[in-house]
Amino acid sequence: MKWHISNNTTDGILVIKTEGVIDLVAAQTMRSEGLEQIKIHGYLRCLLDHSDAREYTLSTLDIYSIPKQYAALGIPHNFRMALVVPENLREDLLFYETVCRNNGYMVSVFFDQGSALAWLKS
Numbered sequence: 001m002k003w004h005i006s007n008n009t010t011d012g013i014l015v016i017k018t019e020g021v022i023d024l025v026a027a028q029t030m031r032s033e034g035l036e037q038i039k040i041h042g043y044l045r046c047l048l049d050h051s052d053a054r055e056y057t058l059s060t061l062d063i064y065s066i067p068k069q070y071a072a073l074g075i076p077h078n079f080r081m082a083l084v085v086p087e088n089l090r091e092d093l094l095f096y097e098t099v100c101r102n103n104g105y106m107v108s109v110f111f112d113q114g115s116a117l118a119w120l121k122s
């Protein structure tokens with residue numbers, strides 16, 4: 001998986017754009033790089049755009065453990081993350097949304113960037 005991190009300092013949003021296959025090792029590295037930017041800029045919102053992702057290799061257990069990793073990294077529960085995903089990843093990333101929300105993290109899945117940004121700015 002490849003990714004590009006940019007800073008929307010006007011709206012206070014960390015923007016991460018990915019492409020390719022989402023795998024566990026790359027996702028962890030991307031998360032660490034994103035966390036650095038969150039700490040530097042004090043972001044409480046993130047747009048994670050997976051719209052160019054082809055597939056993912058994370059297991060159900062991998063997805064289930066992600067909120068525990070957020071807690072270990074010190075990501076606060078008032079942090080909001082919007083994911084933009086392609087239709088073929090809908091089911092599993094909606095599961096991710098549910099797991100995160102059940103663990104107190106505000107994560108929402110969208111299928112277009114406009115809706116995701118509107119939610120983040122609300």
